[in-house]
Amino acid sequence: MKLYNLNLSNFAGKCRIAIYEKGLDVTMEPLPGGDFKSPEFLKINPLGKIPTFETDDGQTIAESEVINEYLEDKFPKPALLPKSPEARARVRSFTRFHDLYLDPPMRTLFRQTRAKVPDEKKVNEALSELNLRLDQLDSMVSAEDFAAGPEFTMADCALAPTMVLVNAMLEAYHAKPPLEGRPRLAGWWARVQNRPSVKKVLGEMHEALQALQAKK
Ligand SMILES: N[C@@H](CCC(=O)N[C@@H](CS)C(=O)NCC(=O)O)C(=O)O
Numbered sequence: 001m002k003l004y005n006l007n008l009s010n011f012a013g014k015c016r017i018a019i020y021e022k023g024l025d026v027t028m029e030p031l032p033g034g035d036f037k038s039p040e041f042l043k044i045n046p047l048g049k050i051p052t053f054e055t056d057d058g059q060t061i062a063e064s065e066v067i068n069e070y071l072e073d074k075f076p077k078p079a080l081l082p083k084s085p086e087a088r089a090r091v092r093s094f095t096r097f098h099d100l101y102l103d104p105p106m107r108t109l110f111r112q113t114r115a116k117v118p119d120e121k122k123v124n125e126a127l128s129e130l131n132l133r134l135d136q137l138d139s140m141v142s143a144e145d146f147a148a149g150p151e152f153t154m155a156d157c158a159l160a161p162t163m164v165l166v167n168a169m170l171e172a173y174h175a176k177p178p179l180e181g182r183p184r185l186a187g188w189w190a191r192v193q194n195r196p197s198v199k200k201v202l203g204e205m206h207e208a209l210q211a212l213q214a215k216k
Contacts (some may be wrong), residue, residue: 002028002052003015004032004051006031011049018068018072018157020200024075049063095154095155097137109130138183146191147188162199
């Protein structure tokens, strides 16, 4: 099995955490052709997006959440989804929240840090949206467990890598740190970082972020 991967990618980090949790033998592959839109990579995934997974029999699976659902179906132990339909829905509410609402304003800020001429209006709108999403997340996460309850789940896989980039973006714009005034989120963040799979991915992301910042 292969994962087309970049260590800085929060979406790829989501899959790497699941892979490490399940102890799977997956080869990490760099971007074919060195670019998201290289002909070599577009042949593998026409969307040109990381992560992309390849099964042992050569089937390509795109989209981080679909990859994690596939891994859960194929390698159910250790489980990253709870048993009851209600608890599973709760986990999936977090992963949808992550993909549809938390990641986009962070991504806008990330792109703006790379833009030749940053767009102040876009930056300000993204900062206020990101703060709204963090307030929502603070009210959603469990006050004493992992994000969606007592078990470590796909919700934690999705949220933890993005927090690294959220932190970095808020710092880059000298904005209020993400945990300030958000005690539930702060508690979850402190707990989840002790998980070995999370620790490993966060380390890989920090290293990649430092390399990117050194290049600037
Ligand atoms: N919805 C996708 C998003 C993946 C994504 O946007 N990945 C970024 C890297 S973090 C990427 O491939 N960007 C290149 C592009 O969109 O052209 C998923 O969940 O896998």
